[in-house]
Amino acid sequence: MRRLLPDQHELSLDDLYEGLTLPAGDARPWVALGMVATLDGAAAVDGATADLGGEADGIAFRRLRGAADAILVGAGTVRDENYGPPSGTAERRSDRQTRGLAERPRLVIVTGSLNLPTDHRVFSDPDQRPLIVTHGQASPDAVGRLEEVADVLRVGEGTIDLEAALIELGTRGLRRILCEGGPSLNGALLAADLVDEVFLTISPVAAGGGTSRIIRSEVPEVAHRFAVASLYEHDGELVVRYCRER
Ligand SMILES: NC(=O)c1ccc[n+]([C@@H]2O[C@H](COP(=O)([O-])OP(=O)(O)OC[C@H]3O[C@@H](n4cnc5c(N)ncnc54)[C@H](OP(=O)(O)O)[C@@H]3O)[C@@H](O)[C@H]2O)c1
Structure with a gap:
């Protein structure tokens, strides 16, 4: 594999994001998006990402999870991708502990509807209760049901x-947030200028169709500028780290 930026030299695939650390953030936790897209910007093919990422993306995905205190994800992705609790080999768990992180990242799910059945795979490990983020007008019945399998945090009134x-997550020690999408959650974060970095794998695949881009929102477009911090290529995949220029 080759690293194209900041300088160009050969690396082993395993060197990709080796020892990656994320900043803890200042007034609020640091937010990094971790996404894969086709060369024409599609976030999914047939409603899932399974056909998009190759070897380099798989390593980037694991390294990002290895550096985060929490994985933030929209309920749509939990449902579409049948998310489970974050796994991790004994080696990866011990590597995290050596770096001062919890053994596993905490899974944080954003949902307004609370439309997640309690027997969903994401709730299958009682030792890894996800944290559910919803709003103050969420149905008390649905909150009560989900509190059997998760911790529920209500922030904001109707939305x-x-x-x-994020600030509340920070007070719970979750200061390095990896957002794994999907596009709607990313869009809401971008609209509020809460995205500090984007780790993007551009897959050498063209999708066509009408699939969502990796960041989508109903509000008018913004033009937030990011600088390229690093760029790798392996087997046609481009692995880019973009940092927000503020
Ligand atoms: N290419 C990639 O790297 C990547 C990564 C992740 C997902 N995906 C793909 O993206 C698709 C899913 O995308 P999506 O945009 O539908 O899903 P999403 O962003 O994961 O989830 C959308 C849902 O999350 C909740 N949500 C998100 N932002 C919210 C906000 N600001 N306020 C309240 N609730 C919020 C809502 O849940 P409720 O409906 O429960 O209220 C909303 O319907 C799938 O096809 C998946 O495969 C691709």
């Missing part, structure tokens, strides 16, 4: 206040 949610 979720994502910045307040």
Whole structure:
């Protein structure tokens, strides 16, 4: 594999993001998006990402999870991708502990509807209760049901206040947030200018169709600028780290 930026030299695939650390953030936790897209910007093919990422993306995905205190994800992705609790080999768990992180990242799910059955795979490990972020007008019955399998955090009145949610995560020691999408959650974070970095794998696949881009929102477009911090290529995949220029 080759690293194209900041300088160009051969690396072993396993060197990709080796020892990656994420900043803890300042007034609020640091937010990094970790996404894969086709060369024409599609976030999914046939409603899932399974056909998009190759070897380099798989390593980037694991390294990002290895550096995060929490994985933030929209309920749509939990449902579409049948998310489970974060796994991790004994080696990876011990590597995290050596670096001062918890054994596993905490899974944080954003949902307004609370439409997640309690027997969903994501709730299958009682030792890894996800944290559910919803708003103050969420149905008390649905909250009560989900509190059997998860911790529930209500922020904002009729809508979720994502910045307040992040600050609350920070008070719980979750300061390095990896957001794994999907496009709607990414869009809400971008609209509130809460995205500090984007780790993007561009897959050498063209999708066509009408699939969502990796960041989508109903609000008018913004033009937030990012700088390229690093760029790798392996087997046609481009692995880019973009940092927000503020
Ligand atoms: N290419 C990639 O790297 C990547 C990564 C992740 C997902 N995907 C793909 O993206 C697709 C899913 O995308 P998506 O945009 O539908 O899903 P999403 O962003 O994961 O989830 C959307 C849902 O999350 C909740 N949500 C997100 N933002 C919210 C906010 N600001 N306020 C309240 N609730 C919020 C809502 O849940 P409720 O409906 O429960 O209220 C909303 O319906 C799938 O096809 C998946 O395969 C691709």
